[in-house]
Amino acid sequence: MQLTQSSVGRKIIMAVTGIVLVAFVCVHLLGNSSVFVGANAINAYAEKLHSLGPFVWVFRLVMLAAFAIHIIFGIQLTLENRAATPERNVQIKRLKTGFGAETMIVSGLVLLAFVIYHLLHFTVRVTNPDIYVPLGDQGMVDVYVMVVKGFKSALPVILYLVGMSFLFLHVSHGFQSLFQTLGLSNDKSLPVMETVSKLVGVVLLVGYISIPLLVVFGLIKI
Numbered sequence: 396m397q398l399t400q401s402s403v404g405r406k407i408i409m410a411v412t413g414i415v416l417v418a419f420v421c422v423h424l425l426g427n428s429s430v431f432v433g434a435n436a437i438n439a440y441a442e443k444l445h446s447l448g449p450f451v452w453v454f455r456l457v458m459l460a461a462f463a464i465h466i467i468f469g470i471q472l473t474l475e476n477r478a479a480t481p482e483r484n485v486q487i488k489r490l491k492t493g494f495g496a497e498t499m500i501v502s503g504l505v506l507l508a509f510v511i512y513h514l515l516h517f518t519v520r521v522t523n524p525d526i527y528v529p530l531g532d533q534g535m536v537d538v539y540v541m542v543v544k545g546f547k548s549a550l551p552v553i554l555y556l557v558g559m560s561f562l563f564l565h566v567s568h569g570f571q572s573l574f575q576t577l578g579l580s581n582d583k584s585l586p587v588m589e590t591v592s593k594l595v596g597v598v599l600l601v602g603y604i605s606i607p608l609l610v611v612f613g614l615i616k617i
């Protein structure tokens with residue numbers, strides 16, 4: 396299929412915003428890993444972040460813009476692709492590109508739903524009033540207690556496991572795809588990039604799901 400100039404431009408912007416989002420999920424996982432060290436470690440990390448004041452809001456605005464652009468262009472490109480793909484070629488295309496590639500729009504939209512739920516759960520803190528315990532007199536919340544109590548009921552654990560599975564699906568295709576879009580991989584390096592991409596997906600999946608699972612199995616506890 397012939398790509399128009401504007402859709403090439405949008406694909407490049409999706410690749411660049413994709414890099415920003417992957418960098419965020421990697422750094423966020425590193426920060427969250429302080430929960431394995433203990434309550435003081437994750438609370439000190441949260442306090443450090445909040446002490447950055449206005450920079451936190453600049454960072455949030457940049458992330459929000461990257462996320463919004465990535466989603467809007469993703470939806471536009473999917474609709475354009477669908478309009479340009481004759482029905483009889485759909486089966487052939489599916490065989491050539493694979494499950495991860497064909498479900499990018501679905502995994503992306505599930506991730507959007509997950510992020511909205513996650514923000515209500517741990518940032519806006521409205522879903523489970525019983526898990527938010529104050530820490531100190533600076534309006535902080537005990538993040539360690541919030542995370543442990545937050546994974547004490549089945550529904551959040553299931554929603555996080557589902558969310559992380561879709562994160563795996565999305566990143567393990569998207570990461571290698573962005574290198575292709577930016578012209579940084581060729582036929583020779585493509586298989587390597589595909590493996591690296593899957594590896595990044597697996598590290599994120601295992602890293603993130605280990606937090607709720609270790610709480611469920613009582614290895615991270617209050």
Ligand code: HEM
Nearest residue numbers: 420423427441455513517518538542555562603604606607
């Ligand atoms: C087990 C998995 C996860 C845990 C335990 C976790 C934990 C947290 C916590 C504790 C906060 C609030 C930090 C604070 O305000 O002090 C937070 C914020 C956030 N998380 Fe996660 N997170 C997880 C997975 C994810 C994933 C997979 C994404 C993205 C796809 C994500 C995106 C965000 C965003 C955007 C924020 C808001 C950051 C801000 O306040 O500026 N999280 N997370």
